Amino acid sequence: MSASVSALLNNPIFVGLYRLAGEGDPVVTTVGALTGESAQSAEAVSGAAGAGSVLVILDRIDVGEWRFDALLRRTAATGCRVLAVHSTAAEDANLSLLADRLGLVVLGVSDPWQFSVDLRDLLSNSRAVMADAVLRATHAGQRAGGSVENLLSVLLNTFQRSFILLDASGRPLTGADLLSDADRAAAGMLSGRGAPTTVELDSGGVLIACPVMSGAAREPWLAVLLPVRQSVEEASLSVVLDVASLAAGHRLAVARMVDEREARRRSALLGELIDTSADATPGLLRRALDAGWALDGWHIGIKVLAVGEVDLVARRSEVADALAAEGIDANVVEQADGWAAWTTLPGEPRPESITRIAESIRAAQARLEPTMETWVGVGRAHDGPAGIGASLSEAGDAARLAGSRSQTGRFLHVDRLGLAQLLLAWTRTDTFQPAAAALLAPLRDSNGELLETLSTYLDEESSLAHTATRMGLHRNTVSSRIDRIQRLLSVDLADPETRLALHLACRTIAP
Template structure:
């Protein structure tokens, strides 16, 4: 905020403006500067306004006192009055100035540039001593100007007051020049904006994690509010602007600037430049989205050609597969991921691949129907142990994706060469279709379990088996802890306490306690394979959809 003292430091003011009285109010804020033709001018005075009289008042003009009171009553910042040309010499001490206590009462002649602050000494301007005392008593700065055009002082002061707007305009212009119509990557946008502002800048995803750049407290941004934000910090603040796409399912990106120390004073200036940079991110998102959709259509078409393959692939098809970076040789294990309802598939394909890689699974993932079809390839025929390890990794990935992206997942068996790809994908699709109805299995099913599952379904659909199954499990009904579902998940997980706990989302000690209660209530030993099989069939019967 500009003050009267700050105006006095202007080069245009410092050589010819002196404080006559009211030095106690020099730190008063100045929001506007108004020129008046004379002290009697009838213009209303605004709060925090400095009044500059452009015509020298008459000696001992009572209207100057009236102007001081008008300015004080309105909450103004001060009054400046001019005089004639500056003197050629500085008045000698004791030459009749009104600077000291020995001055004659009545009027004070204000001497030249050698006067001290508050002395009221500027040659050529006679200010009543009563006026000086009034300004001191009111705490209102009374300034005197020697020579020059008062309107030049007005212009210099108004330029200073307009500095924030000028700074903002210059910054916005520089931002438009930095982010012209060319498409910039997120990293380029962050780097250019950081160079422009001289402060840390980052691009955050919809979880508040940095995609480019780095700031100290990214978690302070409220990523669930799609409006520009100002987040206070110790010693500064974060300014955040969203970069959105029209499609509602697209995650929001946030462009964030961290202003600390002296940079925090520019908090009112930076947001427009931040908005220009956010528009550059939006352009990149649009272009990137078009590229993603084009690539997705090409991948889906290529996958369709591979799944319809009934002979040796042609040279052209092999070339397309090579261009896509896919492998046709080796042993393939297919997977099918069903998407949650109404999900826009294209933007999430990269996230699915990322989660799979985090679990140690390198797989091709393609948007296909209402979900994704994919496969991972082994150079040699995988052993049963390697297949089980792969299934465990895929199950772990499914847990991370479940609910937000994926709904259910199925995994096929290993099949060799190009002709085996369609077979393992078909098995994974069948497994996924059945997994969608299996909450007790965590909506995940491997095809090695699929044949047994289908056989169990046939056994348990008989009219004689269902009443027997319900009677067998009757002691578990109405018991706390959802014992039937726990038992079913436990048997599906091959009696693994840890796996059952993961599927049900409870602690493993809870599962162990429930299984112990099941054995006591039913009077069975789940370590006995015949009793375990009978209970597995019974659980499958009573948990079928619609029963």
């Protein structure tokens, strides 16, 4: 086995090891050791040191006297490039100049005897190192508590390396976020690899990872980050991950069973509450209160539709955290197509308060965007236990409609839809759809830009500035298009009834 000087300096086994003098990063494969007295003999130094070796001086030596300079020259003459001495001195400029001239790296160590033994074991007895690593990983798994977080903490204390749980994209699930954006992109290459695997990072270090078999749809990875490449520690940590991933998988499987049971309980409870509406029994109301759900007050429903394959149980906490980060204290319940959530206010909210809440929910959706596509709808405020179901129903309609409204960021709030929301069911009938297509037919010959501009303009409540911002256009461009639309359709968009008819027509023919 071999190891570079930088790898030794970064290895937590070698407590108190530091670079005393000399540049470079030579690789070592063997260890030689001498007492300070023996090191005064050129013959002894020649026998203990050579190319690829580390010469360790076992007792204290004064690095400032002339005999140490002579030792440096005798060591360099053997081809040895690394000398380790018992020292706690600070780096000396004169010593550094001599070491650089001789091509030597001088390491300071607090306990040269222990350093010599540990380094010899590391370089020459890889099987013993592996066996010791497996034994310590097994004991760590036995000592750790029932959570993955506790397991990672025990592994950190045992191996002096930070362990993290990642998804296949490199996003940390548990443990400190130790990766830069560039390193996280490299870690995203984990998907499809075997185990354990090593990924070289842009930062110069390596990420060693092993999949964790927990029964999840997309298995997470247990990983450890090394700041520099070092083959010996890489090999030992690979077997550590093999063992620790089993312990992590067991904990995740148990936690998953608990999470799924709680998800079924929440979903069933919400279903009963919605179905019974105003006729909820005292027992049902008590169970809802026991779950921490406030029933009195005014409720604003939120529907988050998940697009694509999403683990709804595992990612519920992300939705709750995103809402909480924007100041929304919400109950979040898993459903077949996403999540139902609602926030409760003690009194009837004023319109400006509702607007602020909707904006915060929209900001929460933006927090989810990097890792999950969603369609989000927000209902109106309704009071009492029955108000939860009423607002969630509206939020569900708005979320489904949001899916076809890229102009609004796949987000809709029922209060902003007004009368159009009440007439939405009618706009989907066979009677209205042909009429809507005929009404907007003059705009079809503009490569879709006029139709898109009209739809966005009406969604943004006839605001030229907001429409321009949404579409990434200059305000004058939007104004010109609106004028052209009015001429082509022979309409006046200042008329509320005309705007309503066109708004419904745009929603009807939206793809």
